[in-house]
Structure formats: structure tokens, C-alpha cells
Amino acid sequence: MKYVIETKDLTKRYGKFTAVNSLNMKIPNKTIFGMLGPNGAGKTTTIKMLTCLAQPTEGTAKVYGFDVIKEPNKVRDVLGMVPQHVSLYKDLTVLENSELCADFYGVPEDVKFDRINDLMELVDIKYAQDKKIGQLSGGQKQKASLVASLVHRPEILFLDEPTIGLDPTTKRILWELIQDLNDSGHTIILCSHDMHEVDMLCDNVGIINTGNLVAYDTPQGLKDTLLKEEKDEHDKIVHIALSQTHEDKEISKEDISSFKNQDEFLKFRKMSFLVDNLSENLTNKIKTISYVYDLKIGKQGRIELKIDKFNDEAITEVIKTVVEDGGIISSISTEEPSLEDVFIKVTSEAKDSARA
Numbered sequence: 001m002k003y004v005i006e007t008k009d010l011t012k013r014y015g016k017f018t019a020v021n022s023l024n025m026k027i028p029n030k031t032i033f034g035m036l037g038p039n040g041a042g043k044t045t046t047i048k049m050l051t052c053l054a055q056p057t058e059g060t061a062k063v064y065g066f067d068v069i070k071e072p073n074k075v076r077d078v079l080g081m082v083p084q085h086v087s088l089y090k091d092l093t094v095l096e097n098s099e100l101c102a103d104f105y106g107v108p109e110d111v112k113f114d115r116i117n118d119l120m121e122l123v124d125i126k127y128a129q130d131k132k133i134g135q136l137s138g139g140q141k142q143k144a145s146l147v148a149s150l151v152h153r154p155e156i157l158f159l160d161e162p163t164i165g166l167d168p169t170t171k172r173i174l175w176e177l178i179q180d181l182n183d184s185g186h187t188i189i190l191c192s193h194d195m196h197e198v199d200m201l202c203d204n205v206g207i208i209n210t211g212n213l214v215a216y217d218t219p220q221g222l223k224d225t226l227l228k229e230e231k232d233e234h235d236k237i238v239h240i241a242l243s244q245t246h247e248d249k250e251i252s253k254e255d256i257s258s259f260k261n262q263d264e265f266l267k268f269r270k271m272s273f274l275v276d277n278l279s280e281n282l283t284n285k286i287k288t289i290s291y292v293y294d295l296k297i298g299k300q301g302r303i304e305l306k307i308d309k310f311n312d313e314a315i316t317e318v319i320k321t322v323v324e325d326g327g328i329i330s331s332i333s334t335e336e337p338s339l340e341d342v343f344i345k346v347t348s349e350a351k352d353s354a355r356a
């Protein structure tokens, strides 16, 4: 199966209010999918429809090949869910809640306790197995919720903001667990406001805004698109400014390049690399490159500098200079847009177009 989730014009309205608007989205099998979006965007509502907790107003979705409207029981069998607000029975213990879930899904008696035991050990909650849910901390509740959701070995696991309020160590344990689950073949759908979490874990990311899917790509793809868009926008601004001074004359690539060097158009991007055999001669050569600003030399041959952000030749020129001089680069990095930058750009653009 190529896609474990396929939505078709999936829509949810509450009265006249549209919470999810004709969503068309595919999630590939055995991947980790990140669902991002501002508060109230429609993420939880989408998850509720995909997990048969809410009926779509229009459209439909297939989960593991089963239709959420026509075959809800089959859908429920293949999924596990850790909801945004833990929904276990407060007066029952961790163990009792897990047992209840196992019985609900018909987990055979002879494997039930071993499975619960293994899962409790995996997420490190066994020590609290006889405590009532109402007596647990936020993180302990999340772990208990995870055990209950995994006890029937679901193909697809939905996690709605699973690490919110967790301490950094517990967060990491959960991240490793999500990764392990995915490695062992589970598809994970993760809703989160933690950009680092999504960037690190997810194969694909969908950004939902006011009920619409406004971006879908790999985390790197989203960042690369933003970088390209920023560059195109900047080129456009430079081109307009240049055409005002050039009047009817043809504008060449060189014209744009030199025009970009003017202070008002200059935007910087940090670049850093480590050259094992850095010499004074090479340092001086780098300093003379016209796209290079604020060069600093650190210990062990670390070079930090700023380059002209929107000039295509800048990075190439710096690397070429080092390599042609026989410099050996053992580490290199450039400042890239973050997933948070993408989120802000994409969701504010959608807001602007909705107001227009």
C-alpha cells in the first residue's frame, strides 16, 4: 500500500463555520507525517475525522484502504490515538486502562499482559502501573496514553501534541520511541507546535491554515522553497529599482550583481567552515572576495563570515577560493531558513489572501 491515508475533499463544518475545508492530502505508508498549523487551524478536527471520532460534513477519507464513513470499525482497528487531552479513565490505574483498551480491541488474553508489560517498560511507566491516572503528572499521563494506544499494535498511530509540557529528557525518550515505532513499520501522524520536533522526526509536513492545506513537502523541501522564493522576491525588487535608473537599456546579469552590492539591497547570510590547513595567505584571499563580509578566524582553522545572501555566486566563490588554494574543508555550514520561518511565511500569506 502506497498511501495509508487519502482524503478527498474532506470537510467539517460546525454550523456555518468551516473548520476543515475540502482537504485533499495523501500520507505515504510507513512514514512520519507532521501536521502543522496555528491554533484553531483544524488539525485536531482533521484527526478526529480520520479516527472516526467526528463525521465529515462533506468528502471522505480512506485510512489503510478503509473508508472512514462506510467502514469505521475497520478503520478503528488499524489505528491508535494519543489525543491532545488525555482521555483515559482517571479513577482507573495505568494497568487497568491498558487492559481496558486491550479488551476493547480484542487482544488475545494469552498475550495481553506480556504486551502491556513490554510497552510499559519501553516508555518507562511500569513503576507507576498501579497508580490512578488522576494521580499522575502530565508526562506520566502521556506515557500511559501511549501504552493504551499501542496495545493492539496499530498500523497507524495518531499523536496530537504528544510532547507538550514534557521535560526535555522525557521529550527525548518519546522522540526515540516515535522513531523506533516508525522503524518497526508504523506510520505516525504527528500534530505539533514544536518546530524542532517536526523538523527532526518527520519525513513529510503538511501546513494547515484556517481549514486549508497551504503547504506540503519534506521539511527540507519547504525550507528550500522559502529560500528560493525569498531570492526571487529580492531579485524582483532589485530589478524594479535598476530599471528606474537604466530606463530603456537592457539589464544584464552583471548589472544586477553589482547593484545588489549597494547597502540598501544587501542582505547577509552566515557561513562557517573549518579548514584543516588554513594559512594566512588563504585567509587574505578569502578577505578579498567581494561577496564576503565580517570575516573572523577562530581556533583550529574555523572561519566565520557573512556573505551576500541573495547572490548565487557567493558560496561557490568562497569554496572555490579555498579549494583552489589547496585548503581542506572538514566541516561547512550556512545559515538556512528554519521550519518556523516557513510556518510564519506560509500562514501569514494565507491570512493576507483571506483578507484581500
Ligand SMILES: Nc1ncnc2c1ncn2[C@@H]1O[C@H](COP(=O)(O)OP(=O)(O)OP(=O)(O)O)[C@@H](O)[C@H]1O
Binding pocket: 014, 019, 037, 038, 039, 040, 041, 042, 043, 044, 045, 046, 084
Ligand atoms: N465541537 C466544535 N464545535 C464548534 N466549533 C468547533 C468544535 N471543535 C472545533 N471547533 C472549531 O474548529 C476550529 C478548528 O479547531 P481544531 O481543534 O481542529 O484546531 P487545532 O488546529 O487542533 O488547534 P490547536 O493547535 O489549538 O490544537 C476552531 O476554530 C474551533 O473553535
Ligand SMILES: [Mg+2]
Binding pocket: 043, 044, 045, 084, 160
Ligand atoms: Mg488541536
